[in-house]
Amino acid sequence: MGKITKKFIEGNDAVVDGAIAAGARFYAGYPISPSSEIAEGAARELPRHGGIYIQMEDEISSMAALLGASLAGKKSFTATSGPGFSLMQENLGLGIMSEIPTVIFDVQRSGPSTGAATKPAQADIMQARYGVHGDHSIIAISPSSVQDCYDLTITAFNLAEKYRTPVLFMADEVIGHLRETVTEVEPEPEQIFNRVQPDPNLTQEEFRPYGYSSYMPAPMPAVGNPKFLMRTTGSTHDEKGEFGPGPENINRVTHYLTDKIEKNVDDITITRSYKLDDAEIGFITFGCSVRSTKTAVDILRKKGIKAGMLQCVTIWPLPEKEIREVLSKVKTVVVPEMNLGQLAGEVRKFNDYGCKVLQANRTDGVLITPQQIIKALEEE
Amino acid sequence: MASYKDYMLFDKLPHTWCAGCGDGIVLQSIAAVFAEMGLDKHDICLVSGIGCFGRVDDYLDINCMHVTHGRALPAATGIALANPNLNVIVTMGDGDSVTIGGNHLIHCARRNINLTAIVANNYNYGQTGGQYSGTTPTHSITTTSPYGHIEKNFDICKLVEAAGATYVARATAYNPVQMRKLIRGGIEHKGFAIIECMVACPTHYGRYNKQGEAANMMKLMNEQSVPVERARNMTEEELEGKIITGLIVNKQRDDYYTDYKRIIDAQNIDA
Numbered sequence: 001m002g003k004i005t006k007k008f009i010e011g012n013d014a015v016v017d018g019a020i021a022a023g024a025r026f027y028a029g030y031p032i033s034p035s036s037e038i039a040e041g042a043a044r045e046l047p048r049h050g051g052i053y054i055q056m057e058d059e060i061s062s063m064a065a066l067l068g069a070s071l072a073g074k075k076s077f078t079a080t081s082g083p084g085f086s087l088m089q090e091n092l093g094l095g096i097m098s099e100i101p102t103v104i105f106d107v108q109r110s111g112p113s114t115g116a117a118t119k120p121a122q123a124d125i126m127q128a129r130y131g132v133h134g135d136h137s138i139i140a141i142s143p144s145s146v147q148d149c150y151d152l153t154i155t156a157f158n159l160a161e162k163y164r165t166p167v168l169f170m171a172d173e174v175i176g177h178l179r180e181t182v183t184e185v186e187p188e189p190e191q192i193f194n195r196v197q198p199d200p201n202l203t204q205e206e207f208r209p210y211g212y213s214s215y216m217p218a219p220m221p222a223v224g225n226p227k228f229l230m231r232t233t234g235s236t237h238d239e240k241g242e243f244g245p246g247p248e249n250i251n252r253v254t255h256y257l258t259d260k261i262e263k264n265v266d267d268i269t270i271t272r273s274y275k276l277d278d279a280e281i282g283f284i285t286f287g288c289s290v291r292s293t294k295t296a297v298d299i300l301r302k303k304g305i306k307a308g309m310l311q312c313v314t315i316w317p318l319p320e321k322e323i324r325e326v327l328s329k330v331k332t333v334v335v336p337e338m339n340l341g342q343l344a345g346e347v348r349k350f351n352d353y354g355c356k357v358l359q360a361n362r363t364d365g366v367l368i369t370p371q372q373i374i375k376a377l378e379e380e
Numbered sequence: 381m382a383s384y385k386d387y388m389l390f391d392k393l394p395h396t397w398c399a400g401c402g403d404g405i406v407l408q409s410i411a412a413v414f415a416e417m418g419l420d421k422h423d424i425c426l427v428s429g430i431g432c433f434g435r436v437d438d439y440l441d442i443n444c445m446h447v448t449h450g451r452a453l454p455a456a457t458g459i460a461l462a463n464p465n466l467n468v469i470v471t472m473g474d475g476d477s478v479t480i481g482g483n484h485l486i487h488c489a490r491r492n493i494n495l496t497a498i499v500a501n502n503y504n505y506g507q508t509g510g511q512y513s514g515t516t517p518t519h520s521i522t523t524t525s526p527y528g529h530i531e532k533n534f535d536i537c538k539l540v541e542a543a544g545a546t547y548v549a550r551a552t553a554y555n556p557v558q559m560r561k562l563i564r565g566g567i568e569h570k571g572f573a574i575i576e577c578m579v580a581c582p583t584h585y586g587r588y589n590k591q592g593e594a595a596n597m598m599k600l601m602n603e604q605s606v607p608v609e610r611a612r613n614m615t616e617e618e619l620e621g622k623i624i625t626g627l628i629v630n631k632q633r634d635d636y637y638t639d640y641k642r643i644i645d646a647q648n649i650d651a
């Protein structure tokens with residue numbers, strides 16, 4: 001095990017420590033509440049580790065700079081919130097199409113537009129999945145503690161590198177500003193995934209920076225590699241990365257960009273279950289709502305009601321298997337979330353079991369309470 | 381000695397540009413400068429945007445990153461900072477550079493990022509059918525200014541000079557010798573360098589504005605050209621409608637990475 005440090009810090013600070021532990025050495029961003037502590041932490045810590053922080057003119061250019069830096073071999077990240085996340089969608093799409101790894105931390109706040117800038121929400125879930133135009137898939141992780149902000153940040157970078165794609169880290173104001181004790185364990189080299197490099201015996205002519213024949217991405221040398229030239233484009237491209245807008249190629253690229261994530265769901269998704277084994281009432285939730293839901297489960301259990309919880313640590317791709325298992329075993333499912341039912345709608349899509357699916361929503365910028373979650377159940 | 385052909389993907393020719401378009405002259409100039417300087421193609425990364433000139437990467441056998449419309453400079457900023465040993469070249473049209481990407485241009489110039497921006501200015505959006513851009517001259521006819529353009533156009537060189545660019549030059553497709561010389565100077569310059577290359581668009585701009593065929597447009601471009609040395613002694617009225625050519629700004633100021641490296645060297649606990 002690597003060096004262990006105990007700290008009492010907020011979620012946004014733990015993200016910076018996690019990113020540096022994961023090997024990130026480039027940050028480009030634009031300050032926005034409630035994520036700014038990540039920018040400030042990156043500006044302070046990156047040069048101390050030989051890395052670079054740059055504050056760009058907006059979130060559009062920030063995303064572009066992240067992709068450029070990653071293509072040049074540096075693991076890169078940024079942090080933002082709703083309005084900035086909207087601006088990032090353009091080049092998030094470029095990252096998906098060009099298959100360039102990077103990590104985006106969205107510390108969610110109330111919206112749309114400026115909304116209630118400093119108040120929490122979990123309402124960017126659908127934007128995370130569908131904000132980019134065109135068919136694609138995406139990986140998104142949602143933390144529920146400061147410990148998660150450290151540990152799952154490392155996971156996020158590993159997934160980005162392994163699947164050669166931008167990964168979204170969907171935190172929220174509650175977790176970003178929450179102070180807790182965190183145990184930071186420095187990862188061992190084998191716990192860090194770095195993008196696969198081409199076989200050095202290949203010639204440039206044989207090298208394919210984009211492969212569509214398997215569900216795993218092709219090797220990715222950095223620009224500046226002394227042997228291999230690298231070519232990326234946001235246009236539909238062939239396996240050499242050259243412009244290729246023929247019907248057959250468009251079709252295979254579209255399928256590949258979805259399949260490389262959806263066919264690897266078992267490897268990508270992380271869930272946690274709490275007292276689910278004998279549960280008759282199941283809660284399915286994510287992010288800050290997990291904390292209130294856990295307390296709700298404990299209160300119900302004390303009353304003799306068999307309640308349990310499934311936490312979707314990975315929200316995209318959805319842990320379908322685990323959600324179906326809950327739906328098939330319990331009579332009632334409640335989905336607590338700080339939006340008007342974005343996850344609940346997804347859960348209903350899997351409900352082939354006649355399970356009653358209820359919602360517990362809160363959208364007033366105040367953290368959802370255990371009592372409110374229990375009330376949603378009682379009102380039915 | 382290397383030839384410009386060594387840096388090109390000849391099997392991709394003929395190129396996509398219209399007959400008489402000036403973009404090919406700029407492409408050949410870029411590849412010729414690489415050859416002249418004897419650059420290792422692995423040490424070059426070209427970043428291009430969207431538009432007619434955005435397609436320039438298709439024909440070059442070097443590292444290429446083809447990005448979204450207007451975002452070539454911020455993507456190149458990431459590359460230049462992540463690997464300061466690369467020769468980063470950014471190719472843009474007038475749409476990319478001063479219209480949709482105008483904000484990125486002035487900030488990139490202000491930061492003095494070590495890269496070379498090559499702008500092919502044809503006064504309009506060629507790829508989408510000849511609509512007006514931020515450099516379309518006032519009163520011009522385009523497909524979206526059918527009654528004459530009422531907006532004042534940007535002077536790209538003046539704009540970036542005001543923003544703090546340390547190397548600013550302009551050449552026309554009529555004079556590829558000068559174009560090559562200025563592009564080479566830009567690549568050799570440490571810091572933000574920009575070379576505005578005036579190119580004819582006979583298909584759209586020339587046709588709508590009755591400038592004749594490509595050869596006529598080239599001739600006109602040459603007649604309008606005034607060397608910067610002479611322009612310095614001319615009044616604003618005398619320079620109306622003229623194209624000032626040559627090396628307009630050339631000064632030394634530490635580039636962004638050099639300054640940032642000082643911070644890293646002072647703070648680094650890993651080293």
